[in-house]
Amino acid sequence: MNSPATTSAxxxxxxxxxxxxxxxxWARWGSLVWLAFWIPVYWRAWGAANFVHLCDTAVTLTxxxxxxxxxxxxxxxxxxxxxxxxxxALDAIWAAxxxxxxxxxxxxxxxxxxxxWIRMVSLYHVAIVVVLLWALxxxxxxxxxxxxxxxxxxxxxxxxxxxxxxxNINFAFRLPAVDRPLGPPPLHVAASVLCMIFVVxxxxxxxxxxxxxxxxGATT
Numbered sequence: 382m383n384s385p386a387t388t389s390a391x392x393x394x395x396x397x398x399x400x401x402x403x404x405x406x407w408a409r410w411g412s413l414v415w416l417a418f419w420i421p422v423y424w425r426a427w428g429a430a431n432f433v434h435l436c437d438t439a440v441t442l443t444x445x446x447x448x449x450x451x452x453x454x455x456x457x458x459x460x461x462x463x464x465x466x467x468x469x470a471l472d473a474i475w476a477a478x479x480x481x482x483x484x485x486x487x488x489x490x491x492x493x494x495x496x497x498w499i500r501m502v503s504l505y506h507v508a509i510v511v512v513l514l515w516a517l518x519x520x521x522x523x524x525x526x527x528x529x530x531x532x533x534x535x536x537x538x539x540x541x542x543x544x545x546x547x548x549n550i551n552f553a554f555r556l557p558a559v560d561r562p563l564g565p566p567p568l569h570v571a572a573s574v575l576c577m578i579f580v581v582x583x584x585x586x587x588x589x590x591x592x593x594x595x596x597x598g599a600t601t
């Protein structure tokens with residue numbers, strides 16, 4: 382499928398159609414405006430440690446990817462965020478409809494101690510899915526995205542262990558639903574990282590390879 386907004390499309394040595402990342406000015410500047418609004422708002426509402434969340438990391442890196450026309454960053458965050466944020470949306474919808482959470486992680490949306498408008502900002506979890514799919518349509522999917530995100534998720538889980546345990550950021554201390562760790566911290570972190578890489582990220586990577594061509598000049 383050819384995007385009319387893409388600056389160019391070529392074929393690599395494998396014969397797979399390739400695209401060059403070139404995002405319009407409104408998207409690039411819009412990503413900066415969003416970061417300028419979102420970072421201070423979220424920092425004040427939830428604290429600096431909140432940005433270690435993989436969902437928040439995805440927002441930051443996606444915006445940087447849009448600003449710099451970096452298909453690799455966009456691709457890595459597509460691997461990271463598409464499934465996870467759709468699960469977030471499903472959990473929120475299920476909790477609103479039936480009063481119970483499927484996966485957890487959206488409890489704060491229903492906490493009246495936080496201003497409603499702050500909670501509504503979290504709807505970026507839905508918007509980022511649309512943004513990432515649009516960006517992949519324009520720029521293509523860089524096949525190195527899975528490898529890069531594998532390193533990012535490993536770093537995120539290690540850093541999460543230095544945040545307050547009560548926040549359980551990225552579930553680095555306790556599993557959702559059962560609210561307990563898998564075992565000693567090294568085992569819990571290693572198992573969590575491997576689960577994300579191979580259970581969540583690899584199928585996403587496989588699907589994106591099938592759905593989107595590679596960017597021009599990227600490894601196919």
